[in-house]
Amino acid sequence: MRTELNLIGKPVSRHDAWAKAKGDQLFSDDWSMPGMLFGKVLRSKYPAAVLKRIDTKKAEELPGVKAVLTAKDVPVNEDVTKFGQMRDVGGGFEGLYRVLASGRIRSKSEAIALVAAESPETAEEALKLIEVDYEVLEGVFDPREALKEGAYSVTGDGCGNVIMRTKICDGNIEEAFKKCDVIVENDYETTPNEHAYLETEGGMGWIDENGVITLRVGTQVLEHYRTIAKVLGLPHNKVRNIGVPVGGGFGGKEDITVEMYIALLVQKTGRPVKMVWSREESIESHSKRHPEYLHYKTGATKDGKILAQEVSIVMDGGSYTYLTPWVQMYSTFAAPGCYKIPNVSVKSVSAFTNNTFNSANRGFGAPQVNFASERQMDEIAARLNLDPVELRRRNVLHDGDRLPSGHVPRGHIALKELLDKVNKELNRSSKPDRLPDGRKVGRALALGHMVYGRLNFLHDSSRVSIRLELDGSVTLRAGVPDLGGGQASVLAQIVAEELGLEIEDVHPYIMDTHLTPLCGTTTATRQLYMSGNAALKAAVQMKEKILEKASALSGCPVNMLALKNRKVYSVIEPETISIPFVDVIKHLSNDGEVLENIAQFNAPFTEVPDLNDIKGELNPDITYTCHGVELAVDEQTGKIELLRVIAAADAGRVINRNSCEGQLEGGCVYHAWWPTMEDLKQENGITMANSFSTYLIPTAADVPDIESILIESGGGLGPYGAKGIGEPADNSIAPAVVNAIRDAIGVGFNKMTVTPEKILNAVLSFKNKE
Amino acid sequence: MSVHDITLTVNGRKVRLTVKSNELLLNVLRDRLLLTGAKYGCGIGECGACTVLHGRECVLSCFIPAVCADGWEITTAEGLSKDGKLSVVQQAYVDKAAIQCGFCTPGMVIASTALLYENPEPDEAEIKDYFRGNYCRCTGYAAMIEAVKVAAMRMKERGCDDEEL
Ligand code: FES
Ligand code: FES
Numbered sequence: 001m002r003t004e005l006n007l008i009g010k011p012v013s014r015h016d017a018w019a020k021a022k023g024d025q026l027f028s029d030d031w032s033m034p035g036m037l038f039g040k041v042l043r044s045k046y047p048a049a050v051l052k053r054i055d056t057k058k059a060e061e062l063p064g065v066k067a068v069l070t071a072k073d074v075p076v077n078e079d080v081t082k083f084g085q086m087r088d089v090g091g092g093f094e095g096l097y098r099v100l101a102s103g104r105i106r107s108k109s110e111a112i113a114l115v116a117a118e119s120p121e122t123a124e125e126a127l128k129l130i131e132v133d134y135e136v137l138e139g140v141f142d143p144r145e146a147l148k149e150g151a152y153s154v155t156g157d158g159c160g161n162v163i164m165r166t167k168i169c170d171g172n173i174e175e176a177f178k179k180c181d182v183i184v185e186n187d188y189e190t191t192p193n194e195h196a197y198l199e200t201e202g203g204m205g206w207i208d209e210n211g212v213i214t215l216r217v218g219t220q221v222l223e224h225y226r227t228i229a230k231v232l233g234l235p236h237n238k239v240r241n242i243g244v245p246v247g248g249g250f251g252g253k254e255d256i257t258v259e260m261y262i263a264l265l266v267q268k269t270g271r272p273v274k275m276v277w278s279r280e281e282s283i284e285s286h287s288k289r290h291p292e293y294l295h296y297k298t299g300a301t302k303d304g305k306i307l308a309q310e311v312s313i314v315m316d317g318g319s320y321t322y323l324t325p326w327v328q329m330y331s332t333f334a335a336p337g338c339y340k341i342p343n344v345s346v347k348s349v350s351a352f353t354n355n356t357f358n359s360a361n362r363g364f365g366a367p368q369v370n371f372a373s374e375r376q377m378d379e380i381a382a383r384l385n386l387d388p389v390e391l392r393r394r395n396v397l398h399d400g401d402r403l404p405s406g407h408v409p410r411g412h413i414a415l416k417e418l419l420d421k422v423n424k425e426l427n428r429s430s431k432p433d434r435l436p437d438g439r440k441v442g443r444a445l446a447l448g449h450m451v452y453g454r455l456n457f458l459h460d461s462s463r464v465s466i467r468l469e470l471d472g473s474v475t476l477r478a479g480v481p482d483l484g485g486g487q488a489s490v491l492a493q494i495v496a497e498e499l500g501l502e503i504e505d506v507h508p509y510i511m512d513t514h515l516t517p518l519c520g521t522t523t524a525t526r527q528l529y530m531s532g533n534a535a536l537k538a539a540v541q542m543k544e545k546i547l548e549k550a551s552a553l554s555g556c557p558v559n560m561l562a563l564k565n566r567k568v569y570s571v572i573e574p575e576t577i578s579i580p581f582v583d584v585i586k587h588l589s590n591d592g593e594v595l596e597n598i599a600q601f602n603a604p605f606t607e608v609p610d611l612n613d614i615k616g617e618l619n620p621d622i623t624y625t626c627h628g629v630e631l632a633v634d635e636q637t638g639k640i641e642l643l644r645v646i647a648a649a650d651a652g653r654v655i656n657r658n659s660c661e662g663q664l665e666g667g668c669v670y671h672a673w674w675p676t677m678e679d680l681k682q683e684n685g686i687t688m689a690n691s692f693s694t695y696l697i698p699t700a701a702d703v704p705d706i707e708s709i710l711i712e713s714g715g716g717l718g719p720y721g722a723k724g725i726g727e728p729a730d731n732s733i734a735p736a737v738v739n740a741i742r743d744a745i746g747v748g749f750n751k752m753t754v755t756p757e758k759i760l761n762a763v764l765s766f767k768n769k770e
Numbered sequence: 771m772s773v774h775d776i777t778l779t780v781n782g783r784k785v786r787l788t789v790k791s792n793e794l795l796l797n798v799l800r801d802r803l804l805l806t807g808a809k810y811g812c813g814i815g816e817c818g819a820c821t822v823l824h825g826r827e828c829v830l831s832c833f834i835p836a837v838c839a840d841g842w843e844i845t846t847a848e849g850l851s852k853d854g855k856l857s858v859v860q861q862a863y864v865d866k867a868a869i870q871c872g873f874c875t876p877g878m879v880i881a882s883t884a885l886l887y888e889n890p891e892p893d894e895a896e897i898k899d900y901f902r903g904n905y906c907r908c909t910g911y912a913a914m915i916e917a918v919k920v921a922a923m924r925m926k927e928r929g930c931d932d933e934e935l
Pocket of ligand 1: 809810811812813814815816817818819820821830831832833
């Protein structure tokens with residue numbers, strides 16, 4: 001019988017908090033082994049070139065060097081990109097994965113050679129001794145240029161630079177525009193921001209006594225072991241991936257990073273190998289968020305009903321395909337925004353360039369279009385002379401509304417509630433025009449919607465196992481990479497809830513492909529939804545068994561029994577019928593019952609849609625957010641200061657309040673300075689801002705009070721009605737910031753990065769006009 | 771390259787070491803004393819992941835040649851807890867859920883401790899200002915600021931002197 005929830009929704013401390021506080025938690029760089037070698041990567045100096053000759057002789061002869069590998073030494077140097085999915089999706093979704101460069105080089109920092117040596121210094125020295133002759137080519141660095149007839153061919157195959165084209169259409173856009181009273185057209189540009197996790201990519205590997213290549217690396221995708229096995233020419237079961245708690249991922253550790261290089265060097269040398277990237281190497285060589293060039297044309301009636309929206313998106317995929325087509329699906333899907341618009345056309349195209357490849361970054365294609373669509377709303381409101389909140393209110397999606405793809409979201413749509421709550425909070429006092437120090441004040445908000453759970457056509461699944469121990473404790477095993485969001489601890493919490501235990505009674509053992517059931521990737525804001533449901537299922541099945549046994553022991557019917565406080569008790573006569581949990585376990589064990597249970601949860605499955613006319617459900621459900629911002633603009637310097645931020649989301653159901661609020665706050669700060677400060681300064685394929693003194697991320701001193709509002713509609717597909725929160729948490733803050741700048745100075749910025757210089761110029765020209 | 775004999779007191783334990791002149795304190799702590807609490811985040815003094823205490827002040831161990839630390843008393847995050855019990859600051863970090871991935875945490879708890887040595891009752895602005903050198907990409911800082919406030923309050927309530935930090 002279901003009784004009141006004991007642990008769900010509470011702010012519980014995670015199982016790993018103590019070790020992390022003490023400095024005892026071991027991360028990827030904290031492991032070592034006797035006889036360990038150090039691996040380093042030689043990377044291309046040029047973004048576009050042909051590799052003419054590589055001579056590794058001098059490097060090999062350097063004392064202490066144990067291996068130098070180039071493309072010819074890699075058993076299978078070319079494969080297709082996989083991201084842990086259980087199903088081959090083929091088509092344009094799986095691009096070329098090339099381990100080491102050969103022939104045409106597509107980006108600066110592409111890996112050319114690997115070295116393993118007795119010390120990091122020797123390995124570094126060896127890199128300098130590798131002779132590489134390049135034929136430098138012109139390259140192309142802007143996707144709009146790359147798409148032109150006769151553009152430089154990034155891949156060299158001469159088939160153009162298009163990675164993928166997609167389209168979503170609904171209604172009749174041409175006819176609808178004719179009926180509109182106003183039409184607002186704008187171009188938007190978003191920049192390729194950096195994940196800037198504090199832990200750079202790293203890990204180590206060794207070969208065990210039975211020939212298993214064993215890796216201990218920080219990754220979001222343990223299932224990359226399959227690609228590693230293929231590249232090494234080994235069966236899948238001869239590569240074991242043991243994850244370590246990741247020091248931040250945000251999508252940047254979703255692609256294969258160090259693990260392939262370590263595995264190759266281990267295979268070659270037979271020795272343990274460690275590899276850790278420097279900050280510079282990390283920033284220069286891992287993926288970035290796709291920069292997008294967006295055109296929005298929106299038509300509305302004079303009473304503020306949006307009738308038509310036409311969007312075109314050009315995405316820079318960078319040097320290799322990686323997750324570009326997947327991200328593109330998300331952008332295309334989310335482009336129309338949070339509104340019910342009867343006539344929509346979204347066309348998107350992604351292109352190769354000679355920039356660093358672009359792939360996953362928290363939000364996965366949603367924040368770019370969300371920036372544009374929410375900026376667009378404020379521009380439409382200005383044109384209509386309507387309050388931007390009111391314009392949103394008149395158009396937001398509600399339960400049962402159909403999206404342009406024809407898909408009706410399964411979960412609850414809380415946009416209206418979020419809008420009203422944030423608006424009320426933001427305007428609880430009237431806005432001053434200026435602060436006492438003379439700075440202009442701006443206030444604005446923005447809505448956001450982002451899916452959680454992977455694309456349905458990937459046929460996603462997750463498995464979690466629990467084992468009852470004879471002392472009444474529980475061991476939970478799950479192949480869930482924990483990135484710091486509390487992905488593992490929340491599973492223990494769910495199991496403890498169902499079995500009437502305390503959270504500390506359930507020990508999670510995670511991230512080991514030979515020992516833990518595969519949970520799939522920690523990406524796509526899917527772990528709580530997928531693995532949470534798997535853990536719930538495993539626990540509920542186990543609970544039935546426990547209750548049946550307790551019923552047999554007590555004579556009380558199963559439906560009158562409940563589990564709580566480490567006891568099974570009768571809900572009618574809790575005083576008289578009560579059996580300690582541990583006693584029931586002992587009886588189950590004596591009777592030879594299986595004390596272990598593994599359960600699998602499957603997401604909805606669909607087929608790959610027609611990319612020229614996407615219809616149907618792409619992802620299981622959507623999380624909605626709203627951010628409100630109050631900021632001050634200094635008209636003398638162009639500097640902005642965030643004064644207040646309100647971060648709101650419908651979490652469906654909060655499982656761990658601490659973790660949920662942490663995501664909301666952290667996600668908000670992650671993107672609050674994306675439009676105004678975080679700038680990689682990429683110039684012709686070269687990342688100029690490759691350190692923390694040139695690529696600035698917010699410090700505590702930048703961050704204002706963040707008021708979090710969590711709505712719990714119960715309308716999610718996760719356990720207990722939860723929705724995913726990790727990525728959606730960063731989705732609507734960027735447009736809210738730029739809308740608030742507009743509110744303060746009357747100038748709307750559509751292109752990132754909105755630097756103080758740009759603000760200053762805008763203020764000056766606005767004043768001149770006046 | 772020249773080598774030097776140095777003496778360090780690390781987490782209350784005295785150690786004698788021979789170090790190369792280019793060896794960094796961070797590497798000595800991590801690779802030779804196996805204290806991996808201090809982290810590499812950038813190696814050039816820009817992120818604070820390697821923060822340790824030198825006496826009562828926080829320093830960036832990636833930025834200090836080990837030979838310059840000769841004679842220093844150093845505390846790493848591992849040295850803050852006593853007999854397995856978390857320090858006041860560490861406990862506040864756990865209680866206020868100021869830890870997500872935890873990679874910045876060792877540096878953050880050290881910086882927080884140094885702040886409270888210097889200023890036992892910091893206000894919000896002072897905490898934020900003190901944290902300028904310590905990046906965290908996960909939490910958005912709010913919970914950490916709360917944690918420092920809670921630690922300061924608990925110290926005051928218990929009438930602890932800062933020896934007990
Ligand atoms: S590692 Fe020392 S400041 Fe970044
Ligand atoms: S908790 Fe991840 S960097 Fe601070």
